[in-house]
Amino acid sequence: MTRLVLKFGGTSMGSPQRIAHSASIVAAEAARGNQVAVVVSAMSGETDRYLGHATSLGGGLGEIETDTVLAAGEQAAAALMALALKQLGLKARSILAWQLPIEVDGVPGSARITGIDGEVLESLLADGVIPVVAGYQGVDAQGRLVTLGRGGTDLSAAAIAAAIGAECDIYTDVDGVFTTDPRIEPAATRLARISHDEMLELAAMGAKVLQTRSVEYAKAKGVAMRVKSSFAAPGASAGTQVLSESALAERRVVSGIAYARAQARIAVPGIEDSASGPGGVFAALAGAGVHVDMIVQGRARSGGSNLEFSVEGRDLRAALQALAGHEGLSSEVGLAKVSVVGTGLRGRADVARTLYGVLEAEAIEVRMLATSEIKISALVNEDALERAVRALHAAYRLDTAVYS
Amino acid sequence: MTRLVLKFGGTSMGSPQRIAHSASIVAAEAARGNQVAVVVSAMSGETDRYLGHATSLGGGLGEIETDTVLAAGEQAAAALMALALKQLGLKARSILAWQLPIEVDGVPGSARITGIDGEVLESLLADGVIPVVAGYQGVDAQGRLVTLGRGGTDLSAAAIAAAIGAECDIYTDVDGVFTTDPRIEPAATRLARISHDEMLELAAMGAKVLQTRSVEYAKAKGVAMRVKSSFAAPGASAGTQVLSESALAERRVVSGIAYARAQARIAVPGIEDSASGPGGVFAALAGAGVHVDMIVQGRARSGGSNLEFSVEGRDLRAALQALAGHEGLSSEVGLAKVSVVGTGLRGRADVARTLYGVLEAEAIEVRMLATSEIKISALVNEDALERAVRALHAAYRLDTAVYS
Structure with missing residues (x-):
């Protein structure tokens, strides 16, 4: 029973x-x-x-x-x-x-x-x-x-x-x-x-x-x-x-392709010049009730450090208001996120390469990339989202059988 | 307060x-x-x-x-x-x-x-x-x-x-x-x-x-x-x-005229010949979920004792089924009840006379009459109900002032 x-x-x-x-x-x-x-x-x-x-x-x-x-x-x-x-x-x-x-x-x-x-x-x-x-x-x-x-x-x-x-x-x-x-x-x-x-x-x-x-x-x-x-x-x-x-006896590397539409990207340049640094940026966003999804911090071509992150499109206005003090702030809408999900991704170095390869073959530009334990996400143009989902679904042979 | x-x-x-x-x-x-x-x-x-x-x-x-x-x-x-x-x-x-x-x-x-x-x-x-x-x-x-x-x-x-x-x-x-x-x-x-x-x-x-x-x-x-x-x-x-x-300092004799449409009258003749008598009649009706309103028991012209009572019209069928064993059972629909209500009615002998007088003047036949402590009710033809209400309302001068 x-x-x-x-x-x-x-x-x-x-x-x-x-x-x-x-x-x-x-x-x-x-x-x-x-x-x-x-x-x-x-x-x-x-x-x-x-x-x-x-x-x-x-x-x-x-x-x-x-x-x-x-x-x-x-x-x-x-x-x-x-x-x-x-x-x-x-x-x-x-x-x-x-x-x-x-x-x-x-x-x-x-x-x-x-x-x-x-x-x-x-x-x-x-x-x-x-x-x-x-x-x-x-x-x-x-x-x-x-x-x-x-x-x-x-x-x-x-x-x-x-x-x-x-x-x-x-x-x-x-x-x-x-x-x-x-x-x-x-x-x-x-x-x-x-x-x-x-x-x-x-x-x-x-x-x-x-x-x-x-x-x-x-x-x-x-x-x-x-x-x-x-x-x-x-x-x-x-x-x-x-x-x-632990109860899953066998696993596939990838179990599914997830996505989210209507994403926006915000870039904050010269972050090391700011009094508060990245911590201040995220504190201001949290205070405005904005949930930050993907985050990338990197070296800008100009020499300084850039902070880039994605938010839900509907939160963009609140995010920009919260960061109004930052010089050179820029943003972009019309983006979408596509994610490859699977517990088998843990510790696999080749997944990012496969994802880049598939999207490159489809001539889809990756605007931002982020990884977590069991997921790799790419920010792409929303126009290209459905092509990206189908190409990745095929590349990982998700159409072949029920995962068991 | x-x-x-x-x-x-x-x-x-x-x-x-x-x-x-x-x-x-x-x-x-x-x-x-x-x-x-x-x-x-x-x-x-x-x-x-x-x-x-x-x-x-x-x-x-x-x-x-x-x-x-x-x-x-x-x-x-x-x-x-x-x-x-x-x-x-x-x-x-x-x-x-x-x-x-x-x-x-x-x-x-x-x-x-x-x-x-x-x-x-x-x-x-x-x-x-x-x-x-x-x-x-x-x-x-x-x-x-x-x-x-x-x-x-x-x-x-x-x-x-x-x-x-x-x-x-x-x-x-x-x-x-x-x-x-x-x-x-x-x-x-x-x-x-x-x-x-x-x-x-x-x-x-x-x-x-x-x-x-x-x-x-x-x-x-x-x-x-x-x-x-x-x-x-x-x-x-x-x-x-x-x-x-007790909190009402003064009272009028009559405070209002109430009424109920769609009443039915049932007559059970030769009640003393029945094994159970009036008690048996009302027990049968209660068992059938029929609420009896006005009740009159009187001497029939034939010599025996008659029982007459009124019920809601929608209960008539259930009432007749419950009393199916009684010989000579008769019923009548298309009736209405008009009631004169007032705490001042207590102990006043003239109210029944006034009610009869008013209805007689309007040529409205009283089919049944019943009194309680603060109410006198008459069963009349439903066609005559509105005339009866208006005549009684005028007779007791209920249009003259707010009762206080």
């Missing part, structure tokens, strides 16, 4: 009909002898509708009352899923954050889970009752409802799985994680297994199948996750398994 | 704009130096929408999970009202049933309030914070959300007023209680003050401004209530005060 936490997001809860279909997936897992708990998001559209009401009354994200408004969506969804399960002849019960409780720190709209009391869940499971937990919410030290931020229900599911020693199946509208975005490369193949770290890098690309916070949580707590489709028939979605690196 | 509980129903919470307007009414009461708490219903339409979802998943009223779905509506509404009050510069905080708690017995969909812990409310009021309580819900002994049934938010408001020693203002879409339905008699006037018992009788008529359970609760606990309009400018609605009878 396996213990499973099944998480269903907004589109899987989009209507009473979709809830009933998701319930049939739960029923199939229970019929296979698994001990099952469920975690749900609000019905799709509810959170935006409620947020619209709250915003028009002065309550943006980060205001504690807005969290109580938003948490109502998951409350209703949990009870509706419990009804759908009962209709299939199963025993089920909705569980709200305060009924466990799920304890969180008190930052409205982006709380962290600090503890989950698994006792109620254990007792329901022992009685053959399927607990249906309202995701996305917790109770703070003052006994108030606080939400976990976008994708918080994935985090709720990972945390509940950790609390009761279960595996965690995330049901979404795609059938797992692919070697790249199938809208760009139709030959993209589904990955049968990847590591948590690979998931973190691939989650950043077009198909955001799993929120990074939930993957980080699952990695830290050693929770095995799967990404599956709730739009398939019960039991029909093979999905992608997300495992700890 | 007066303590006030202000209750806003669905239409007063119909949109963010309406919530903001209702908040301005709260602000005006606070500005007058009152210590204020608020109780709210779900935004209009929410409860029906949620109930539709629940019903399509097999969860009708009376199913515990449905209550968790429905309670989400009041949760969101309470937090939205708190936001609206904050936007006006006031300190406010949403309070959910489990945060007080409001304890109820465990009958889903029609729970009774068994206790309210006022401590949290007292502490917020002492700090100058306006508590905004989600109505319609409580927590049962198992820690689950249970709702109070239709009109439950009025009951929540009355109970919270009792718990903190406050008066209770019910804001609705009409400006108080009228001497009769203004759609039938345009000369109907607003009653400035009535007793709880009069309110109970008048609430049964067209404009159901206050749910009877809340009035009964307020009467039992000695809570003074007011019915006011949330559609008027802040402070502009005079409304109707609902007081204990």
Whole structure:
């Protein structure tokens, strides 16, 4: 008998009909002898509708009352899923954050889970009752409802799985994680297994199948996750398994090609002349809420030292305002990032050479390059992005077979 | 300084704009130096929408999970009202049933309030914070959300007023209680003050401004209530005060004319021949869920004893089925009930005579007559109902002045 936490997001809860279909997936897992708990998001559209009401009354994200408004969506969804399960002849019960409780720190709209009391869940499971937990919410030290931020229900599911020693199946509208975005490369193949770290890098690309916070949580707590489709028939979605690196018996060098559009590049020349140096630059950007992605520091032709980095295009204006004091500041938009991801990249010297070779053969100029443990990223012209993704996908033979 | 509980129903919470307007009414009461708490219903339409979802998943009223779905509506509404009050510069905080708690017995969909812990409310009021309580819900002994049934938010408001020693203002879409339905008699006037018992009788008529359970609760606990309009400018609605009878210094004999359409009359002849007698008849009707209103037992012309009573037209079929064994059963539809209501009726012998006189002058036949402590009701042809209401309204001079 396996213990499973099944998480269903907004589109899987989009209507009473979709809830009933998701319930049939739960029923199939229970019929296979698994001990099952469920975690749900609000019905799709509810959170935006409620947020619209709250915003028009002065309550943006980060205001504690807005969290109580938003948490109502998951409350209703949990009870509706419990009804759908009962209709299939199963025993089920909705569980709200305060009924466990799920304890969180008190930052409205982006709380962290600090503890989950698994006792109620254990007792329901022992009685053959399927607990249906309202995701996305917790109770703070003052006994108030606080939400976990976008994708918080994935985090709720990972945390509940950790609390009761279960595996965690995330049901979404795609059938797992692919070697790249199938809208760009139709030959993209589904990955049968990847590591948590690979998931973190691939989650950043077009198909955001799993929120990074939930993957980080699952990695830290050693929770095995799967990404599956709730739009398939019960039991029909093979999905992608997300495992700890040590549990992956064999690995490919490269597991996928990720990308991000609408990037901007900023160059700060003469950085050694600045009073504060690079530290001052990044402090100013952090203060303006700008997330810096790739960073390159190098010798300028003029002799001095240059600092170059990339930011999301939508953050460019804030970044330039924050650095307004720097002379010779320049920036460029219309860029995109393409990344080669794989745990097999660790310690391999030839990957950068391959990447340069592939892009050179396509006459795609690399504007900036950055590497991490399991990823190499290149900043290219956005016009060339799709060609770059396809060329790299082919070069690493990602279309040949399901990674296993 | 007066303590006030202000209750806003669905239409007063119909949109963010309406919530903001209702908040301005709260602000005006606070500005007058009152210590204020608020109780709210779900935004209009929410409860029906949620109930539709629940019903399509097999969860009708009376199913515990449905209550968790429905309670989400009041949760969101309470937090939205708190936001609206904050936007006006006031300190406010949403309070959910489990945060007080409001304890109820465990009958889903029609729970009774068994206790309210006022401590949290007292502490917020002492700090100058306006508590905004989600109505319609409580927590049962198992820690689950249970709702109070239709009109439950009025009951929540009355109970919270009792718990903190406050008066209770019910804001609705009409400006108080009228001497009769203004759609039938345009000369109907607003009653400035009535007793709880009069309110109970008048609430049964067209404009159901206050749910009877809340009035009964307020009467039992000695809570003074007011019915006011949330559609008027802040402070502009005079409304109707609902007081204990002893607090009403003077009274008119008659305070209003109530009515009910779509009534049916059933006659059971030869009742003494029946094995079970009248008791058996009413037991059978109660078993079928039929509420019997007026009852007359009399000597039939044939010598035996007849039992006659009225029921809601929609209950007629169930009533006749329940009594199928009785010979000579007959029934009549197309009737209506007109009632003269007033605490001043107590012990007055002339009211029945006046009522008969007025209806006779209008050539309206009385099909059945029943009296209670503060009410005389006549069953008439539904065609004649509006004429009967107008004639009685004029006969008791209810158009002359606001009752005070």
